[in-house]
Amino acid sequence: MNPPLSTSDSVTNGSLALAELRRGQSAVVTGLIDTAAIDTGRGSGDSLIARLRDIGFVPGARCEVVARMWLGGDPIAVRIGGSTFALRRAEAAAVRVQLAREPAIATEALTPRASVAAA
Amino acid sequence: MDALVESRPLRIALVGVPNCGKTALFNRLTGGRQKVANYPGVTVERREGERATADGRGLRVLDLPGTYSLNPTTLDEAITRDVLLGRLAGSAAPDLVVCVVDAVHLPIGLRLALEVKRLGLPMVLALNRMDVAKRRGVGIDIARLSTELGVAVVPTVAVRRGGADALIELLEPARWSNTRSAPPVWRQTTAEDAEQMQGDLRGLLAVTGFSAPRISPWIARIDALLLNPFAGLAILLAVLFVMFQAVFSWAAAPMDWIKNGMAALGAYTTAHLPHGPVASLLSEGVIAGAGTVLVFLPQIVILFFFILALEDSGYLPRAAYLLDRFMGSVGLSGRAFIPLLSSHACAIPGIMATRTIPNWRDRLTTIMIAPLMTCSARLPVYGLLIAALIPARHIGPFNLQGLVIFGLYAAGILSGLLVALFLKQFGGKRQYSPLMLELPDFQWPHAGNLLLGLWERVKIFVSRVGGIILALMIVLWFLSTYPMPPPGATGPAIQYSFAGKLGALLQHVFAPIGFNWQISIALVPGLAAREVAVGALGTVYAMSASGNDVSTQLEPVIAGSWSLATGCSLLAWYVFAPQCLSTLAVVKRETNSWRYPLIMATYLFALAYIAAFVTFRVMS
Amino acid sequence: MSQQILVAVVVTLAATFCVWKLMPARRRLQILLALDAWSERRPGLAGWRTRWLKPRITRAGGIGCDGCDAHDPRSHRPPR
Numbered sequence: 001m002n003p004p005l006s007t008s009d010s011v012t013n014g015s016l017a018l019a020e021l022r023r024g025q026s027a028v029v030t031g032l033i034d035t036a037a038i039d040t041g042r043g044s045g046d047s048l049i050a051r052l053r054d055i056g057f058v059p060g061a062r063c064e065v066v067a068r069m070w071l072g073g074d075p076i077a078v079r080i081g082g083s084t085f086a087l088r089r090a091e092a093a094a095v096r097v098q099l100a101r102e103p104a105i106a107t108e109a110l111t112p113r114a115s116v117a118a119a
Numbered sequence: 120m121d122a123l124v125e126s127r128p129l130r131i132a133l134v135g136v137p138n139c140g141k142t143a144l145f146n147r148l149t150g151g152r153q154k155v156a157n158y159p160g161v162t163v164e165r166r167e168g169e170r171a172t173a174d175g176r177g178l179r180v181l182d183l184p185g186t187y188s189l190n191p192t193t194l195d196e197a198i199t200r201d202v203l204l205g206r207l208a209g210s211a212a213p214d215l216v217v218c219v220v221d222a223v224h225l226p227i228g229l230r231l232a233l234e235v236k237r238l239g240l241p242m243v244l245a246l247n248r249m250d251v252a253k254r255r256g257v258g259i260d261i262a263r264l265s266t267e268l269g270v271a272v273v274p275t276v277a278v279r280r281g282g283a284d285a286l287i288e289l290l291e292p293a294r295w296s297n298t299r300s301a302p303p304v305w306r307q308t309t310a311e312d313a314e315q316m317q318g319d320l321r322g323l324l325a326v327t328g329f330s331a332p333r334i335s336p337w338i339a340r341i342d343a344l345l346l347n348p349f350a351g352l353a354i355l356l357a358v359l360f361v362m363f364q365a366v367f368s369w370a371a372a373p374m375d376w377i378k379n380g381m382a383a384l385g386a387y388t389t390a391h392l393p394h395g396p397v398a399s400l401l402s403e404g405v406i407a408g409a410g411t412v413l414v415f416l417p418q419i420v421i422l423f424f425f426i427l428a429l430e431d432s433g434y435l436p437r438a439a440y441l442l443d444r445f446m447g448s449v450g451l452s453g454r455a456f457i458p459l460l461s462s463h464a465c466a467i468p469g470i471m472a473t474r475t476i477p478n479w480r481d482r483l484t485t486i487m488i489a490p491l492m493t494c495s496a497r498l499p500v501y502g503l504l505i506a507a508l509i510p511a512r513h514i515g516p517f518n519l520q521g522l523v524i525f526g527l528y529a530a531g532i533l534s535g536l537l538v539a540l541f542l543k544q545f546g547g548k549r550q551y552s553p554l555m556l557e558l559p560d561f562q563w564p565h566a567g568n569l570l571l572g573l574w575e576r577v578k579i580f581v582s583r584v585g586g587i588i589l590a591l592m593i594v595l596w597f598l599s600t601y602p603m604p605p606p607g608a609t610g611p612a613i614q615y616s617f618a619g620k621l622g623a624l625l626q627h628v629f630a631p632i633g634f635n636w637q638i639s640i641a642l643v644p645g646l647a648a649r650e651v652a653v654g655a656l657g658t659v660y661a662m663s664a665s666g667n668d669v670s671t672q673l674e675p676v677i678a679g680s681w682s683l684a685t686g687c688s689l690l691a692w693y694v695f696a697p698q699c700l701s702t703l704a705v706v707k708r709e710t711n712s713w714r715y716p717l718i719m720a721t722y723l724f725a726l727a728y729i730a731a732f733v734t735f736r737v738m739s
Numbered sequence: 740m741s742q743q744i745l746v747a748v749v750v751t752l753a754a755t756f757c758v759w760k761l762m763p764a765r766r767r768l769q770i771l772l773a774l775d776a777w778s779e780r781r782p783g784l785a786g787w788r789t790r791w792l793k794p795r796i797t798r799a800g801g802i803g804c805d806g807c808d809a810h811d812p813r814s815h816r817p818p819r
Contacts, residue, residue, distance in 0.1 A: 048553055048555075050190055051187065051188070051190075051553075051555060052555070053317075054187050054188040054230065054313075055227060056226055056227055056230075058313075058314075066343075066346065067343065067346035067347065067440075068348075069348050069440070069441070069443070069444060070348040071444065074443070074444055074447075075440055075443050075444075075453070075554055077346055077440060077558060081227055082226060082227070082331050082332055083224045083226075083227050083557060084559075084560075085555060085556065085557055086436065086440040086554055086556045086557075087555060088443070088453065088553070088554045091554065091555060395742045396742050396743060396746040397742045397745055397746055400746055400749065586756075586760075587757065587760050587761075589753070590754075590756040590757045590760070591757055593749060593750055593753035594750065594753050594754050594757055596750075597750045597753075597754075647757075647761055700761075704764075
């Protein structure tokens with residue numbers, strides 16, 4: 001497991017990077033961090049984080065790893081919000097998640113039917 | 120003043136994330152009344168269409184490039200934002216925005232809709248693919264969504280006739296005439312804005328009862344197979360293989376029809392017209408020239424059938440996913456896959472598609488190797504040479520000719536990768552380039568789309584043959600006929616003409632690689648379009664035939680007079696040679712300098728010559 | 740003799756067509772604009788102007804030569 005790159009961020013406590021999930025595992029997003037791998041200076045990491053957010057990787061969102069390429073999962077295919085995206089390892093490393101079985105930090109997810117009953 | 124405003128058409132812009140069916144809806148709204156141009160100053164397409172309305176004012180519909188957000192990461196997305204804000208020269212902000220959202224992928228589309236709503240423009244939501252959504256168990260309370268969002272929401276099924284009727288009803292110009300108050304405002308989305316929008320989105324989704332779509336177990340299984348590292352790559356190879364086998368085996372019969380038809384036409388012309396320049400122009404210029412190119416129509420159709428089917432099914436991004444690692448190892452961005460794939464139809468849209476690659480070095484590398492991808496214009500040349508020189512044998516279950524063409528395509532791709540690897544050495548510190556590619560739902564290709572696309576391709580090809588190719592052949596015929604040989608001269612008349620003399624001159628350059636003067640001449644008009652070389656060979660050989668029997672069958676002539684070494688050398692030349700001035704012009708436009716097209720032309724010609732040289736020497 | 744004339748006409752038309760199609764886009768646009776200005780002063784050509792000239796001016800400014808329709812956006816398939 002990769003050591004968290006930003007130890008002062010409470011988001012990383014107890015969570016994994018999306019890049020580490022196995023095929024078929026579901027998880028809930030806890031946050032996004034700007035990793036060194038994607039930031040090439042000039043703050044380009046910000047636009048990638050923003051784009052990840054725009055396609056649905058927000059705290060509380062539920063995602064599932066649909067496929068992983070060999071040699072360390074570069075890239076992986078992730079289903080989020082009903083759409084499937086291919087992410088490189090470095091991009092997936094910027095997304096922190098918690099496995100769905102464990103108690104999630106944010107329980108409000110976008111897609112469970114439970115919220116419909118509650119509404 | 121009011122009367123003026125009242126009478127002009129209502130200007131509508133269609134906005135949506137990629138793959139939401141926006142373009143199908145656009146086609147549904149505008150029918151055949153579409154106009155495609157470029158946005159000023161950039162090579163992004165501007166698709167505008169018209170629709171008549173009952174009150175006579177009419178609609179002008181603009182199909183904007185798909186985008187995930189109004190914070191752009193590529194040029195296309197920037198254009199979408201700028202058009203909505205009315206920033207682009209020559210167009211004010213639209214009167215009405217139709218936000219197209221795929222009901223099956225509601226979250227991602229609705230998020231964009233929220234962003235667009237913040238602009239303050241009058242807006243309507245078209246909830247597309249409602250039929251698919253219902254089938255997959257997605258229930259959306261449209262009325263509730265409309266109330267919560269504060270805009271009109273209509274369901275649409277863009278692919279079905281009449282599927283956009285609800286939307287069309289809503290688009291009565293009178294309804295929207297006086298709704299625009301202030302011009303649109305936009306500012307870069309901050310993290311707080313994003314969080315707020317996410318909160319709104321969550322609320323909306325909960326309230327409208329959206330639940331994740333059911334996935335058919337079959338599709339899930341197929342997808343798992345396609346994305347599996349081992350099975351997926353094997354399937355990819357198999358698909359490509361089948362494609363090239365089919366290009367030869369399926370096309371054989373129709374090609375023979377056309378060939379025989381051309382031969383009959385030629386015979387008729389020679390027999391029924393008085394001997395003289397007109398008969399010669401028709402049979403040797405037109406029929407032997409343009410007619411020879413027309414013969415390859417079936418192969419082009421089959422090639423595009425596969426390309427379009429693969430595109431429509433959503434398979435291509437999956438192939439990009441599988442090959443991303445390989446591309447990365449030679450220094451190519453993962454986003455380079457789709458442009459390089461488009462280059463197999465034609466390098467020009469491929470080069471323009473590199474706009475989606477944010478990193479300049481990656482983009483340049485991709486542009487430099489795009490012409491090495493075997494474009495569809497090379498197909499007639501390959502087809503002719505393979506048919507003439509490679510026996511139609513079978514090795515096991517495989518057609519030898521199909522194998523050879525597969526090999527040629529593979530050679531193109533491989534050389535592209537090697538060149539990319541070479542260029543990587545000159546790169547500076549490796550900048551990170553993102554992938555973030557959407558894998559659209561895998562689906563069975565839509566027959567209607569496929570047929571429409573094929574019909575377009577047929578029209579393009581035929582109009583090309585009847586246009587520039589025919590014109591070039593006529594000019595070539597002229598240059599090959601005059602000046603006429605002096606009385607008492609021996610040998611074919613063509614040797615004494617402009618073309619003949621030029622051919623003899625060029626032959627000095629091309630003799631070391633085994634090209635005879637006929638080939639040398641044919642390469643010249645081939646600079647305008649690769650297929651023209653085939654037509655030029657047809658004309659030149661038809662005119663070289665002495666006696667009255669003018670055969671319009673090029674293949675047997677080539678099979679008889681060329682050595683295998685010459686043929687293979689020409690094939691090797693065509694794999695590399697930049698025989699297309701248009702491509703170089705596009706590169707200049709996209710890179711804004713003469714340096715890169717010049718480098719490209721030089722390195723490609725050099726590679727072509729070397730490859731042809733080596734092939735020729737090795738084989739003779 | 741009539742044959743020679745016919746052939747000459749056809750060849751000249753073909754050559755003009757080739758030159759037109761293969762010339763750089765900017766030059767073509769210049770010629771179109773010059774034609775536009777010239778025909779503006781001749782009301783009899785108004786029909787030709789709207790039908791033939793104007794659409795070509797909007798479409799022009801494409802890329803490179805017109806040798807193939809690759810540069811013409813109409814031939815690009817829109818994404819799904």
